[in-house]
Amino acid sequence: xxxxLNTLRKYLLVLEPMFKVLxxxxxxxxxxxxxxxxxISLLLSKNKAxxxxxxxxxxxxxxxxxxxxxxxxxxxxxxxxxxxDYGPSTRPEAxxxxxxxxxxxxKRDIKVVTMGLWPDxxxxxxxxxxxxxxxxxxxxxxxxxxxxYSPGGVVVIKQMFxxxxxxxxxxADGISTYDIPILKDIRTAKDFALIFSVSAGDPGVKTxxxxxxxxxxxxxxxxxxxxxxxxxxxxxxxxxxxxxxAGLKGAATYEFAIKEPSVAAExxxxxxxxxxxxxxFIITGNLVMLYDKYVKKL
Amino acid sequence: MRRELxxxxxxxxxxxxxxxxxxxxxxxxxxxxxxxxxxxxxxxxIMLGILNLFLIHLRKLLEPSTKPLDRGAxxxxxxxxxxxxxxxxxxxxxxxxVEAYTLKTEIVGGLVLPYIARITKDFNxxxxxxxxxxxxxxxxxxxxxxxxxxxxxxxxAFRARSFEAFLLLVAAVLVMLGRVPLGxxxxxxxxxWIPADDIxxxxxxxxxxxxxxxxxxxxxxxxxxxxxxxxLGIERSHLGKAE
Numbered sequence: 150x151x152x153x154l155n156t157l158r159k160y161l162l163v164l165e166p167m168f169k170v171l172x173x174x175x176x177x178x179x180x181x182x183x184x185x186x187x188x189i190s191l192l193l194s195k196n197k198a199x200x201x202x203x204x205x206x207x208x209x210x211x212x213x214x215x216x217x218x219x220x221x222x223x224x225x226x227x228x229x230x231x232x233x234d235y236g237p238s239t240r241p242e243a244x245x246x247x248x249x250x251x252x253x254x255x256k257r258d259i260k261v262v263t264m265g266l267w268p269d270x271x272x273x274x275x276x277x278x279x280x281x282x283x284x285x286x287x288x289x290x291x292x293x294x295x296x297x298y299s300p301g302g303v304v305v306i307k308q309m310f311x312x313x314x315x316x317x318x319x320x321a322d323g324i325s326t327y328d329i330p331i332l333k334d335i336r337t338a339k340d341f342a343l344i345f346s347v348s349a350g351d352p353g354v355k356t357x358x359x360x361x362x363x364x365x366x367x368x369x370x371x372x373x374x375x376x377x378x379x380x381x382x383x384x385x386x387x388x389x390x391x392x393x394x395a396g397l398k399g400a401a402t403y404e405f406a407i408k409e410p411s412v413a414a415e416x417x418x419x420x421x422x423x424x425x426x427x428x429x430f431i432i433t434g435n436l437v438m439l440y441d442k443y444v445k446k447l
Numbered sequence: 448m449r450r451e452l453x454x455x456x457x458x459x460x461x462x463x464x465x466x467x468x469x470x471x472x473x474x475x476x477x478x479x480x481x482x483x484x485x486x487x488x489x490x491x492x493i494m495l496g497i498l499n500l501f502l503i504h505l506r507k508l509l510e511p512s513t514k515p516l517d518r519g520a521x522x523x524x525x526x527x528x529x530x531x532x533x534x535x536x537x538x539x540x541x542x543x544x545v546e547a548y549t550l551k552t553e554i555v556g557g558l559v560l561p562y563i564a565r566i567t568k569d570f571n572x573x574x575x576x577x578x579x580x581x582x583x584x585x586x587x588x589x590x591x592x593x594x595x596x597x598x599x600x601x602x603x604a605f606r607a608r609s610f611e612a613f614l615l616l617v618a619a620v621l622v623m624l625g626r627v628p629l630g631x632x633x634x635x636x637x638x639x640w641i642p643a644d645d646i647x648x649x650x651x652x653x654x655x656x657x658x659x660x661x662x663x664x665x666x667x668x669x670x671x672x673x674x675x676x677x678x679l680g681i682e683r684s685h686l687g688k689a690e
Contacts, residue, residue: 176599183598206628210648237583238590269586272578300489304482311479316486375626382656383663398626421629423594428620428630430602435616438606 161444168440171433179430186426190419200410203417207402212385216370216392217406219343220250225258227342228331231278232357233263233270239349239374240273245400245413246372247347248277253407255285255292260331262341264296264317266305266352271298274347275321290320290329297321302352306360309338310367339365343391347372354393358384372399454680461678501528534573618654622647 193199209217223229231250235243254261263278265271275295282293296317299305308316313335314326326332334340344361346369348354354371361367368391373381375396384390394403397420400413460481467474504521507513513521607613624630625647634643676682 174602176603179599179602180595183595202632203628206631208644237586240583240587269578269582272575273583276579299486300493301486302489304485304489308479308482308486311482315483379651379655380659380663382651383660386652386656396626417628421627423598424623424627424630425633427598427601428623430598431605431616431620434602434605435607438608 158444161440164440168437171437183423183426186422187419190422194415194418196418199418200414203401203414204405204410207398207405207414207417209402209406212390212393213399213402213406214392216394217253217403219368219370219391220253220257220259223257223259223342226260228260228262228335228340229254229343229345230338230341231261231263231274232344232346232348232353233265233274234267234346234348234350234353235273235374236267236269236349237273241416242374242397242400243270243347243349243372244273244277245397245411245416246394246403247274248281248411249394249400249403249407249409249413250345250347250372251278251281251293252285252409253403255281255287256407259342260291261293262296262331262335263293265298266302266356268298268300270347271295271321290324291331294329294331295321296326303356303360306338306352306356307364310361310365311337313337313340339367341367343368343370345370345372349374349377353377354381354390355384358389362389370394375399450683450686453686454683457685458678458680461674497528501525531574531577534577537573618650622650625650 220229231247233243233247251261253259261278263271263274265274275297278293278295279289281287282289287293297320299316301308305316314332317326319325320329338344338361344357344367346354346357348371354369354373357369357371362369369389370392371381371390372394373396375398378393378395381390381393381395385393394400397413397416401410401417404410404414463474463477463481467478504524507521508518508525605616605619607616621643624634625643625645631643634641673682677685
């Protein structure tokens, strides 16, 4: 046994210089490696072969399929509410989900009303919907309208189910919501065919689930950042949340599902590279620890 | 009375809102009014917050003991705040008439002269510029740096020092790889018997959901207890310090 351990030690000690170098890796080296890989992968992200590979490897999970199918089955002319509850910091993840949802709705002739429980989200979504509406030839106030921000979180949602137009008496452009054709048949938020909340925190999807679904039985679909997805899963199991698009992966899956691969689909490659790099860093760090802990004591 | 009155208001509004949940048809009228008030109070709270921020930094700016760097930061904040508010106020938002002002230039006698032009548009170009060109990139930069810090922290601190830490590490690696196409492909090639995406989904849907549900139920009980303490006046920290 001792001879075997000695032989093993002899072989493993050959690796000592490598582990010495790895132990000296500081955070600046990690930053540099990450930055180089990020730039290279971003440059390659628009490559057709890479996009095709991403599409092959991306498939909808149960809850994504449920969310997609619900919108797919809505009759043309339905009116849906999109709540943009995110900010610039989470924009790269949240915005592609919102954009994919708007495109999906416009493709199916579904009318979209946008608003925000976050002031930043309300500002960001106005640019997104305006751009997509031009692309799809949709008319403002007829096929879509942006209502802006209303402060209050939970209370705003509750009030929307009592009298929607009292919460939003005017659109973001200052036009009375009573004069907007798209809102003609909307008295309360229950009159929307669906509420889609793209959120990065609170108030957001969880607030809509608790109030809109819990108290008023409205169908809610969520789009969340990857980091906030774990806390949303319990509501999917119970059916309180119809479906969920989580993180950039969710956004990419949605883009492929509506056959409009865009920014999220492209960003999946850099994200893949960075995830793998971080995993490699974790494994390397642990190998260094194991080497110090066991091999040196052999 | 300074503490008793807010406590009475808290007790009254809290009880009404709780009763509304159980007897919505009876309480509808009063909760409707209270909730509308809440929206207005929220809006005023934002203004109060801005005013508070302004006063804190004004005090820091005027205090002789403030360090020069901190004084500079406070001055920058006050200038930015006033500029943003003033530019926002230029925007008039009347029903059906939406006017805005924009910065244009004109060449007069070979000189490029700037002037403010009044235009009819549905947005305020100044506010939009502040939002798109300063606020958005600043926030995005702060968040983007997280990836670098996470990678560095993962390399230096994410160690399997115990069995529980090892389990956490394996779960994290499988979820990280199972959520990206290249990870699914590589794991599939290296270990064909491991369906990475299905494992990642299983981790998220079963063990994660069980843990999250436990946290939610625990937090729910905690919230009930704290709410009761606030309603009954046992917990008074929201009223500020006693004098």
